[in-house]
Amino acid sequence: MASAGPGLESLVDQIISVITNDGRNIVVSPLFDLLIPSSSFLFLLSPILTRIALPPLRQGTLRGFDQATNIILDESHERVYSTREGVQQLVLGLYIIRGDNISVVGEVDEELDARLDLSKLRAHPLKPVIH
Amino acid sequence: MRPSSALAPQDRPGASHGKIRRFALCVLVELKNGETYNGHLVNCDTWMNIHLREDGDKFWRMPECYIRGNTIKYLRVPDEVIDKVQEETSKSRSDRRPPGVGRGRGRGDIGAKPGGRGGIGRGQDDGGSKGGGGRGRGGIGGKGGIKVWEPL
Numbered sequence: 001m002a003s004a005g006p007g008l009e010s011l012v013d014q015i016i017s018v019i020t021n022d023g024r025n026i027v028v029s030p031l032f033d034l035l036i037p038s039s040s041f042l043f044l045l046s047p048i049l050t051r052i053a054l055p056p057l058r059q060g061t062l063r064g065f066d067q068a069t070n071i072i073l074d075e076s077h078e079r080v081y082s083t084r085e086g087v088q089q090l091v092l093g094l095y096i097i098r099g100d101n102i103s104v105v106g107e108v109d110e111e112l113d114a115r116l117d118l119s120k121l122r123a124h125p126l127k128p129v130i131h
Numbered sequence: 132m133r134p135s136s137a138l139a140p141q142d143r144p145g146a147s148h149g150k151i152r153r154f155a156l157c158v159l160v161e162l163k164n165g166e167t168y169n170g171h172l173v174n175c176d177t178w179m180n181i182h183l184r185e186d187g188d189k190f191w192r193m194p195e196c197y198i199r200g201n202t203i204k205y206l207r208v209p210d211e212v213i214d215k216v217q218e219e220t221s222k223s224r225s226d227r228r229p230p231g232v233g234r235g236r237g238r239g240d241i242g243a244k245p246g247g248r249g250g251i252g253r254g255q256d257d258g259g260s261k262g263g264g265g266r267g268r269g270g271i272g273g274k275g276g277i278k279v280w281e282p283l
Contacts, residue, residue, distance in 0.1 A: 096206040
């Protein structure tokens with residue numbers, strides 16, 4: 001890998017979270033997270049579910065990037081925050097984000113993320129970046 | 132509201148053929164101004180300029196369009212593509228010529244004198260081919276490199 005570039009090598013094939021200039025939060029993380037957004041009861045079963053659904057369960061990761069911080073996310077979803085209701089998750093799938101629009105790329109702490117109850121989480125949506 | 136799916140099942144590249152065919156890759160492009168374009172990806176280049184051809188029934192139809200790369204916010208691509216791409220990259224990596232045999236393409240040192248022989252190469256592992264500008268980035272692939280697919 002060339003020395004120039006955003007230095008995201010260590011995040012390749014990791015679970016990451018991206019914040020874009022328009023204030024969206026795009027995350028790649030395990031799929032059951034999405035399928036069962038509200039029920040903590042089913043979430044307790046998720047270790048079992050993962051074992052059953054092992055082959056089709058494809059973990060989302062950072063699949064690639066380049067010197068312009070264009071990034072490829074696999075199995076991604078967007079987290080939409082609101083103060084009225086819990087976090088909504090929209091499935092995006094394979095996603096290529098142009099570097100121009102990326103504000104932050106961060107690694108997700110998988111355990112911490114799994115402990116979040118997104119249905120109870122209230123937050124203001126992020127404002128877009130102003131240049 | 133975002134369209135729920137970027138592609139119809141029959142348009143999926145894997146549906147009828149094992150390979151991504153040219154004209155068969157259906158993508159959604161969102162521009163920085165929020166406009167979205169659906170279409171079959173005809174071609175693209177290293178600036179992310181994108182040539183789309185019509186995808187039927189969506190809103191305003193136009194037979195084709197060319198999108199300048201720097202107006203793009205993001206692309207949505209069928210999920211299967213990522214698997215195809217890896218085949219492509221590994222294939223193209225294996226038939227790549229060994230380093231040093233090529234023409235020593237690549238950037239010379241920034242401070243190289245005009246008319247000089249080019250600077251020290253940026254090649255990392257093999258020290259560059261002798262006298263040349265070092266080897267370039269080796270094209271596609273490499274861990275961490277962006278994965279590129281080429282129209283077949």
